[in-house]
Amino acid sequence: MTEELRSLLRDELSAERPPPLGDLVGAAVRDGRRIRRRRRVAAFGGGTAVAGVLAVAVALGGPYGTTAAPPSGGERAAASAAPAADRVPATPEAMLVLLRDLAPPGKAGDFAKARGTDLQVQMSLDRGDGPGLIRVSVAGYPSVTGTGKPEVSVQEMPDTCTQSVVVRADWPGGLTVQADLLTCRPGSASTPTPLALSAEEATAVVSDPRWGAAMDPALVRAGEQDFPDLATFG
Amino acid sequence: MNHDEDFTQFAQARAEKLRATAFMLCRDWHLAQDLTQTTLTKLYVGWRRARQADNLTAYAQKVLVRVYLDHRRRRSSAEAVTAEVHDAGYRQSPDLRLTMLDALGRLPARDRAIVILRYFEDYTVEQVADVLDVPVSVVKTQTKRSLERLRGLLAAEQLALFG
Numbered sequence: 001m002t003e004e005l006r007s008l009l010r011d012e013l014s015a016e017r018p019p020p021l022g023d024l025v026g027a028a029v030r031d032g033r034r035i036r037r038r039r040r041v042a043a044f045g046g047g048t049a050v051a052g053v054l055a056v057a058v059a060l061g062g063p064y065g066t067t068a069a070p071p072s073g074g075e076r077a078a079a080s081a082a083p084a085a086d087r088v089p090a091t092p093e094a095m096l097v098l099l100r101d102l103a104p105p106g107k108a109g110d111f112a113k114a115r116g117t118d119l120q121v122q123m124s125l126d127r128g129d130g131p132g133l134i135r136v137s138v139a140g141y142p143s144v145t146g147t148g149k150p151e152v153s154v155q156e157m158p159d160t161c162t163q164s165v166v167v168r169a170d171w172p173g174g175l176t177v178q179a180d181l182l183t184c185r186p187g188s189a190s191t192p193t194p195l196a197l198s199a200e201e202a203t204a205v206v207s208d209p210r211w212g213a214a215m216d217p218a219l220v221r222a223g224e225q226d227f228p229d230l231a232t233f234g
Numbered sequence: 235m236n237h238d239e240d241f242t243q244f245a246q247a248r249a250e251k252l253r254a255t256a257f258m259l260c261r262d263w264h265l266a267q268d269l270t271q272t273t274l275t276k277l278y279v280g281w282r283r284a285r286q287a288d289n290l291t292a293y294a295q296k297v298l299v300r301v302y303l304d305h306r307r308r309r310s311s312a313e314a315v316t317a318e319v320h321d322a323g324y325r326q327s328p329d330l331r332l333t334m335l336d337a338l339g340r341l342p343a344r345d346r347a348i349v350i351l352r353y354f355e356d357y358t359v360e361q362v363a364d365v366l367d368v369p370v371s372v373v374k375t376q377t378k379r380s381l382e383r384l385r386g387l388l389a390a391e392q393l394a395l396f397g
Contacts, residue, residue: 005334006354009258009334009335009354012334013258018253019267021253021267024245024270025274029242029245032275035275118375137375139369139371139375139376140371153342153343157340159340160383166342174369174372
């Protein structure tokens with residue numbers, strides 16, 4: 001499989017007609033020298049210049065203008081997040097408890113976990129227009145918890161009803177929480193279903209610091225109690 | 235050999251390859267050129283540190299991928315779908331067939347980088363995890379999902395190749 005994929009990629013690249021490389025290296029050297037000069041100036045007497053750069057960085061709100069999660073999700077819930085040392089390995093059942101708690105009001109159902117060992121769960125939420133499916137997955141080191149602020153991306157993929165909207169939070173240290181919002185029932189792409197969450201609501205869900213490959217023992221216990229016989233999907 | 239000569243020798247030998255990787259990531263030769271230049275500039279500025287890397291080429295690729303991901307993040311928190319292709323259309327007509335690069339363009343930026351590094355650059359899962367600074371488990375799950383998505387996007391005859 002992988003050989004064929006490699007071959008497809010290489011074939012497509014070889015069919016391209018790239019423009020001349022030009023003086024790419026020379027331009028990089030010139031730019032690099034300029035940056036070094038600026039750094040030297042800043043280091044040896046350009047204190048005010050450094051302050052200016054910092055001020056701009058602060059004004060921009062973060063490194064490179066990346067999207068930070070809204071404080072409403074992460075910071076609000078931070079108080080209730082268990083310290084890393086107290087956490088236990090996450091279970092799909094615990095994830096469903098958390099997902100159900102974080103979802104806005106509506107009728108929840110279709111609880112299921114992914115077949116296999118992936119930490120991915122599914123839940124539908126009916127907010128009056130019929131049930132829409134949400135799938136949440138977690139991947140990361142058990143020792144990494146949602147500390148700091150995640151970088152959140154929202155991608156709309158109208159041609160894929162099983163991932164019409166994908167909202168992903170990447171936490172510092174290597175924890176990824178992803179919510180897939182579906183607009184169909186898997187296996188029945190021709191029947192549209194409503195989106196269960198807005199992008200903002202999904203952002204708040206994935207930005208909750210209680211997600212992780214290790215979770216609060218109370219959530220794990222609640223999961224065992226609430227979902228003793230969970231269905232599977234995938 | 236002084237700093238500039240050492241850097242220039244390396245950069246001239248690797249620029250073309252770096253640009254090819256950049257193109258695979260962004261599918262735009264002009265942007266690939268810019269990303270490569272930014273990568274080389276960063277390498278020049280931090281050349282002393284770069285020189286200490288066990289594998290300088292892999293280090294340069296790592297810088298490039300991060301430059302690309304930073305670019306994507308700066309550009310927008312939401313990727314725009316670059317072209318609408320309807321399932322029925324491209325599955326029935328070879329002329330409308332989605333290419334692998336088109337299909338890759340529909341993956342989120344980091345997932346695209348994972349596929350490129352794994353299947354174009356032949357990196358191991360561990361190497362990809364190192365480049366992207368994510369756990370191995372993330373690389374594994376995202377690879378699996380990306381391949382599923384590519385299967386869903388590509389035409390039947392291409393599907394047969396990696397089904």
